[in-house]
Amino acid sequence: MAIPVLIDCDPGHDDAIALLLALASPELEVLGVTTVAGNVGLDKTTPNALRVLELAQRTDISVAAGFARPLYRPLQIAANVHGDSGLDGPTLPVPKTAAVDVHAVDFLAEKIATSEEPVTLVPVGPLTNIAVLLNSYPDIGSRIARIVLMGGAIATGNVTPAAEFNIYVDPEAAHRVFHSGLPITMMGLDVTHKALLGADHADQLRGAGAVGKFVAELLDFFLVNHPRHFESRGGVPIHDALAVAHLIWPDLVETVDCHVTVETQSDLCRGRTVVDRWQVTGQTPNASVGVDLDGGVFAKNLLERLGAY
Ligand code: BDR
Numbered sequence: 001m002a003i004p005v006l007i008d009c010d011p012g013h014d015d016a017i018a019l020l021l022a023l024a025s026p027e028l029e030v031l032g033v034t035t036v037a038g039n040v041g042l043d044k045t046t047p048n049a050l051r052v053l054e055l056a057q058r059t060d061i062s063v064a065a066g067f068a069r070p071l072y073r074p075l076q077i078a079a080n081v082h083g084d085s086g087l088d089g090p091t092l093p094v095p096k097t098a099a100v101d102v103h104a105v106d107f108l109a110e111k112i113a114t115s116e117e118p119v120t121l122v123p124v125g126p127l128t129n130i131a132v133l134l135n136s137y138p139d140i141g142s143r144i145a146r147i148v149l150m151g152g153a154i155a156t157g158n159v160t161p162a163a164e165f166n167i168y169v170d171p172e173a174a175h176r177v178f179h180s181g182l183p184i185t186m187m188g189l190d191v192t193h194k195a196l197l198g199a200d201h202a203d204q205l206r207g208a209g210a211v212g213k214f215v216a217e218l219l220d221f222f223l224v225n226h227p228r229h230f231e232s233r234g235g236v237p238i239h240d241a242l243a244v245a246h247l248i249w250p251d252l253v254e255t256v257d258c259h260v261t262v263e264t265q266s267d268l269c270r271g272r273t274v275v276d277r278w279q280v281t282g283q284t285p286n287a288s289v290g291v292d293l294d295g296g297v298f299a300k301n302l303l304e305r306l307g308a309y
């Protein structure tokens with residue numbers, strides 16, 4: 001049976017590819033998509049999510065818009081990485097569809113409550129919507145199978161030396177989620193920086209229909225722009241697709257159970273995921289953390305799915 005999933009995202013090049021991977025995969029049933037401010041403002045992430053569903057011809061799946069800013073802090077975006085639109089590269093038509101008139105938090109709660117099976121949440125942006133969901137619907141946890149998120153790092157960050165972007169943007173929300181007691185899987189930079197696509201992959205996809213062309217043009221932009229900010233060897237990281245890939249191919253990423261908490265007090269280390277990789281604190285693990293993957297298998301599997309549209 002397909003795993004029922006809800007994807008909370010801030011598209012974003014890698015968010016768009018994550019959505020396309022999920023929609024191309026019979027192992028998953030996408031119950032809905034919610035958006036949050038992150039890579040760019042909510043006014044852009046929501047139409048971007050709609051565009052991706054239209055491209056995939058899956059407008060049967062609803063999009064609900066969530067929070068336009070983090071819980072307590074001003075929004076910091078990543079337009080330097082993803083461009084002004086959040087999806088710079090391909091031509092972006094005005095979406096023909098609209099988001100449903102329900103807040104993402106209530107939409108998630110309704111989808112979770114009405115699903116026959118417990119639902120897996122796949123947050124690949126700042127965790128604002130998910131934190132508020134857990135606060136607003138305190139009993140919802142019993143209907144959530146697990147949370148497989150992209151965010152954090154055991155080692156170095158990308159937005160600061162200490163922190164990864166999704167966690168840095170809303171550290172209080174991330175703290176709430178990591179301490180929710182729910183089964184959490186963290187796909188952090190330690191593994192997503194091995195989940196690469198390069199120019200050869202873009203060229204392989206370019207002739208593969210409208211979706212292949214769209215992804216190729218996303219990659220064309222990302223392959224030029226991403227290395228301006230981060231060293232990229234052998235391609236650019238498709239961070240968010242790894243969270244989806246882990247659900248489809250559970251053996252792809254090696255994980256280790258660790259205690260993880262999030263730094264919310266310090267300015268210097270704001271948003272750092274403090275991962276007790278070697279269990280030196282003796283605290284009970286609260287997350288399964290990605291530590292390694294075969295990037296070649298990731299790229300091959302991803303290309304097969306994207307090329308099959
Ligand atoms: C994360 O930040 C965003 O820019 C990406 O979409 C990804 O979710 C990587 O740090």
Ligand code: CA
Nearest residue numbers: 012015124125
């Ligand atoms: Ca993202």
